[in-house]
Amino acid sequence: MTPSTLKTVDDGASAPVLEISGVTAGYGRTTVLREVSLSVPRGKVVALLGSNGAGKTTLLRVASGLLRPARGRVALDGRDVTRQAPHERARMGLCLIPEGRSVYRTLSVLENLRLQIPPWEKHTALDEVFTAFPILGERLGQSAGSLSGGQQQMLALARAYLCNPSVVLLDEVSMGLSPRVVDEIFASLKTLAATGVALLLVEQYVNRALDMADDVVLLNKGAVSYSGSASGVDEDEVMRGYLGQDGAFS
Numbered sequence: 001m002t003p004s005t006l007k008t009v010d011d012g013a014s015a016p017v018l019e020i021s022g023v024t025a026g027y028g029r030t031t032v033l034r035e036v037s038l039s040v041p042r043g044k045v046v047a048l049l050g051s052n053g054a055g056k057t058t059l060l061r062v063a064s065g066l067l068r069p070a071r072g073r074v075a076l077d078g079r080d081v082t083r084q085a086p087h088e089r090a091r092m093g094l095c096l097i098p099e100g101r102s103v104y105r106t107l108s109v110l111e112n113l114r115l116q117i118p119p120w121e122k123h124t125a126l127d128e129v130f131t132a133f134p135i136l137g138e139r140l141g142q143s144a145g146s147l148s149g150g151q152q153q154m155l156a157l158a159r160a161y162l163c164n165p166s167v168v169l170l171d172e173v174s175m176g177l178s179p180r181v182v183d184e185i186f187a188s189l190k191t192l193a194a195t196g197v198a199l200l201l202v203e204q205y206v207n208r209a210l211d212m213a214d215d216v217v218l219l220n221k222g223a224v225s226y227s228g229s230a231s232g233v234d235e236d237e238v239m240r241g242y243l244g245q246d247g248a249f250s
């Protein structure tokens with residue numbers, strides 16, 4: 001058999017769960033991301049850090065299909081999804097938890113949870129959500145709008161337990177919450193990661209993100225200024241990068 005007749009079997013098992021390669025993207029004439037590449041290995045936690053406006057949310061939008069890049073490629077499990085719609089990527093195991101606690105305020109907690117179960121996950125039970133966030137189980141009949149900010153964020157995060165994802169993208173889920181609630185949310189993320197779900201974590205609390213991340217990608221003005229193991233990263237250096245001092249991670 002000649003090499004050209006050999007059939008290659010690639011089920012994506014060895015590929016990173018999410019791979020972004022050479023992505024340039026922006027809004028209208030404004031370029032926000034420049035040649036950004038990033039890889040989320042299966043079952044690993046990657047922290048995506050950078051100062052305000054560096055392009056972190058834009059990168060999550062490109063990854064999830066909400067924004068089409070001008071150049072570059074997005075792959076899930078080794079399959080090119082650059083032209084796939086967000087719901088198709090969701091069906092392939094990508095779950096985005098966007099910034100800002102997206103819950104239906106006038107609907108009950110239970111109704112919100114039911115709406116978060118995608119149509120193709122017919123047999124999903126709510127038990128895992130109640131294990132992660134017991135308070136939601138005690139508030140099922142209450143309107144989501146009457147929950148505290150932390151409880152609303154837990155309700156938004158419930159989606160990560162209901163979609164059977166292989167990778168979850170989290171955009172500043174700790175924003176505006178008390179330290180005690182942030183502790184609880186990070187504990188739930190650690191539990192989720194321990195089940196083998198990969199996380200791409202955009203997080204303002206650098207120390208908390210570094211504490212649970214395997215790898216770190218630092219964005220500076222839309223370009224990657226550091227990409228590598230979290231163990232080689234010093235929080236102070238990241239903060240200097242945030243403040244835009246040249247030299248940090250160059």
Ligand SMILES: Nc1ncnc2c1ncn2[C@@H]1O[C@H](COP(=O)(O)OP(=O)(O)OP(=O)(O)O)[C@@H](O)[C@H]1O
Pocket residue numbers: 027030032050051052053054055056057058059
């Ligand atoms: N819908 C939009 N239209 C035009 N420009 C936008 C839009 N969304 C974001 N931008 C701009 O793109 C740049 C990157 O924004 P982005 O939200 O991706 O950064 P970020 O790193 O997530 O910042 P933050 O930490 O403040 O959320 C900013 O200059 C922002 O003003």
